[in-house]
Amino acid sequence: MQPSKTEFRGAEALRLATRKIELIAPTGFGPRLLSLRSLAGGPNLLLEFPQGSDDSAGKEGFRLRGGHRLWHAPEHIVRSYQPDNGPVKVKLSRAGFRLTAATEARTGLRKSVAVEALNDRTLRVTHELSNEGLWAVECAPWALTMLRHGGYGAIPLLPKGDHAAGDLLPGYSIVPWTYTDLSLPCWDLHRDFIGLDTRKVPSPQKLGLTAYPGWSAYWIGGVTLVKQARVVAGATYPDLGCAFETFCDQTACEFETLGPLRALEPGKSVKHTEHWTVLDGLAKPSTDAAFAALAKAVRGWLKQLAA
Numbered sequence: 001m002q003p004s005k006t007e008f009r010g011a012e013a014l015r016l017a018t019r020k021i022e023l024i025a026p027t028g029f030g031p032r033l034l035s036l037r038s039l040a041g042g043p044n045l046l047l048e049f050p051q052g053s054d055d056s057a058g059k060e061g062f063r064l065r066g067g068h069r070l071w072h073a074p075e076h077i078v079r080s081y082q083p084d085n086g087p088v089k090v091k092l093s094r095a096g097f098r099l100t101a102a103t104e105a106r107t108g109l110r111k112s113v114a115v116e117a118l119n120d121r122t123l124r125v126t127h128e129l130s131n132e133g134l135w136a137v138e139c140a141p142w143a144l145t146m147l148r149h150g151g152y153g154a155i156p157l158l159p160k161g162d163h164a165a166g167d168l169l170p171g172y173s174i175v176p177w178t179y180t181d182l183s184l185p186c187w188d189l190h191r192d193f194i195g196l197d198t199r200k201v202p203s204p205q206k207l208g209l210t211a212y213p214g215w216s217a218y219w220i221g222g223v224t225l226v227k228q229a230r231v232v233a234g235a236t237y238p239d240l241g242c243a244f245e246t247f248c249d250q251t252a253c254e255f256e257t258l259g260p261l262r263a264l265e266p267g268k269s270v271k272h273t274e275h276w277t278v279l280d281g282l283a284k285p286s287t288d289a290a291f292a293a294l295a296k297a298v299r300g301w302l303k304q305l306a307a
Contacts, residue, residue, distance in 0.1 A: 001117045003097045008034055009048075014090065014097055020120040021278045030088045031099035031113035033125070034067035040280045042223040047146040047252050066146050066252075070111045070127045072139040073238040073258055079107055096123075108133020109264075122277045122301075127259075130269040140238050141259040141272035145227060146252050151220030152188075152284045153196040153255060155246065156213045156295060160191070172211035175240050180205050186248070191288045192295070196248060204249040208242030215298050216244065216255050219284040226298060227255055228275040228305070235260035275305055 006015040008024045016023045017039070024035035036045045047066040062081040071080050088099040096116035103110040112128040127141050147153070161167030174194075176182065186205065188195030194207070215228040231243045238261050239245065247254040259272035285291035 001095045003092055016096055016115060016117060016123075018117050018120040020280075021123075023115060023123060025097070025099060025113075025115070026088075027090055027099070028087050029065075029085050030069075031101055031111055032065060032067050032069055032084070033113070033115065034065070036225070036276070036278065038223045038278050038280050040223075042221040042280070043148055045148055045218070045220065045223060045225050045278070047148050064146075068113075068125075068143070068145045070113055070129070071142040071144060072107070072109060072129055072137075073142040073261070074140075075239075082106060084111070103132040107137065108135075108266075109137060109139070118275070118305075121279065122275055122305075125274045125276060127272045127274070128269055129264065131264045131266050133266055136263040136265045138261065138263050140261040141270055142238075142256060143229070143258070143272060143274055144254050144256045145225075146254050147198075147218050147225070148220055149198050149251055149253055151198055151218050151253070153198070153216065153218045153246065153253065154285060154291065154294075155194045155196070155207075155209065155216050155244065156291075157192055157194065157209075158211060158213060172209060173241060175208035175210065175242055177206040177208075179203070180207055182207075190285075190291065193285070193288075193291050195285075196246060196253070198248050198253045201248045201250060201253075204247070206245065206247045208239055208245040210237065210241035210243060212244050213295070213299075214302065216246075217294065217298075218253070218255060219282070222281060224279045224282040224284075226277040226279065226301075227257070228277070228298070228302060229257035229273065232260050237261055275301075277301060 003014045003016045011026050011028050013024050013026045022037045025033045049066045062083045082104045091098040098114040100112040110130040114126040116124045186197050186200040217226045237243050245256040
């Protein structure tokens, strides 16, 4: 599983492959992860923009590029959209690599993303924000995965309570953005999960959850990505408390996890870890019963990861 040099869309990159999956990350800019595939076949699970179409901000400005990136929340038109067009520092390890960008001049923050293959199907992706500035910055690590459009996403909900047994208080919040329209057919509401059919999205949509079981899944082209991140009980999160968010429009779908909001002091760092598992041939859930079977399997994986 030793990473190797390669090229992706004409740019220098690193390739990390197991017997089942392949991940590619560029080294000339970032940190970004631009391709995640099952070696059994199927498309790149991460969004690829047509070459040249992601340069609307100009050569020196922020470029979407697709794939996976690290930001710091809450979102702001200046702080969030700092360009990451410069080369990254690469540190190789036995089972992966770490990519570190130069410190952002306008925020004083430095971004780093490390990837490690834990087994044939699961990657650990560790995001790190470091404050290299002169004063504390209130922020949260924010891991945004731009997924290939045309698939179906499922966002689990927490287990149901029982009013008769005394469950009288709310357990979490579902947070819509000002432009979110839950009457649209792209939202597939179930008892135990919220589905998102990206083929039916007519306009930008965004939704957050303040608490959820810590994982989400996305199906496309016969391949499924399960994305996992720990939710810290009692912590303060950005965006009215969101630990998970999804954004989708007519070209892109994002599954995003966030770490707790905190004052990051000068010289200090904060980490936020995700686990990505890629599965072949898993049927997307059309009923709560089908979803329950998947949820049971994912709970087993989470226990193994925590061990």
